[in-house]
Amino acid sequence: MAKKVTIRMVAERAGVSRGTVDRVLNHRPHVKPELYDRVIEAMKELGYVPLREHQNLEHLTPFDPDAEEAVSTDPEEEVQIPVRLRLGVVLHNESGYFRTEILRGIESARERLRSDGVEVLLEQCETPMPDEAVERLEHLVQQGVQGIALCLMDHPLIVDKVERLAVQNIPVITFNSDLTGSRRIAFVGQDSYKSGRVAGELMSKCCRPGEKILICVGNTGFSGHRARMKGFLDRIAEKGLVREDTSVVETFNDYTRTYQNVRTALEKIPDLQGIYMANHSVSGCVQALRDLEIQKKIFVISHDLTTATLRLLESEEIDFSISQNIYMQGFQPLLMLQEYLDSGELSEYETDKTAMEVLCCEHVKGEA
DSSP: OOOOEEHHHHHHHHTSOHHHHHHHHTTOSOOOHHHHHHHHHHHHHTTOOOOGGGTTSTTOOOOOGGGGGGEEOOTTOOOOOOOOEEEEEEEOSOOSHHHHHHHHHHHHHHHHHHTTTEEEEEEEOSSSOHHHHHHHHHHHHHTTOSEEEEEOOOOHHHHHHHHHHHHTTOOEEEESSOOTTOOOSEEESOOHHHHHHHHHHHHHHHOOTTOEEEEEESOTTSHHHHHHHHHHHHHHHHTTOOGGGEEEEEOTTOHHHHHHHHHHHHHHOTTEEEEEEESSOHHHHHHHHHHTTOOSOOEEEEESOOHHHHHHHHTTSSOEEEOOOHHHHHHHHHHHHHHHHHHSOOOSOSSOOOOOOEEOHHHHTTTO
């Protein structure tokens, strides 16, 4: 009978984490060749190798199907995995749906990486001030992080800090909104300019030249918000709608500010025909329309698929919403940082082209 070999025994013999052994056992990618060889050698020394593809290697113990139970993969086996990598995340101060989804993605990545000896430290800004963001980045550096994922305002102070991190050989990946001209190694997020163009295409089918349009943008301090608005304006111009017929308000994704700005615009522009909600506070826009009891049809186009957006699509109080995978924008950068720090390389893609799905009431009926 084969000697019982646990993941802990193999990991200790190979000098790696239990997570690395698990990757080898389950044929998972992103294991350095030298670590892979050490794990295989440890298995050989302990008298059992479970991987079929290694049977033809010299001096390898023949594979015995009946001996597969010899390696314990008991999830209840408590092992203290030594920290071999420390990653950091800095998140801006926006709350609500965006933060909930981003944090869900970060937590999933944290759980996945923990078994491979990767620790994830999170810093969440309490204000929109760039000084605070820089301080939180520096705090992560002081805690010994080797890579950082961040979603912050596109500000010269933050771009300069990313430059200094690059000099310190601390790679940075931006997500959701990029930093213009920074030395980040990758960006994960939707193509904001293209999503704005999609919104412009939809609006051009709802409004004729000469009809008035209101654009509610979240925060122009973020490059993603600016790109989304530019894409929208470029596309409606190509379709014959002129810039002079559009008004722009900045809402900072705040319900009250959105409500007040939309209500004021509706009172000042009685012939308003379309509203482009390039921010998250769509409920504030719809409430303003309800309270003013607008009789004519005003087309509303938004982004993302929150619980509120689902409900408003189903009730047909908004016409279209363009979705993106915010959860993956929290999840993917941390895995990419681990890959980069372990191998020195990144996957071929730079921008995570998450699905850009246009949704209407028929997509969501019965889901709200």
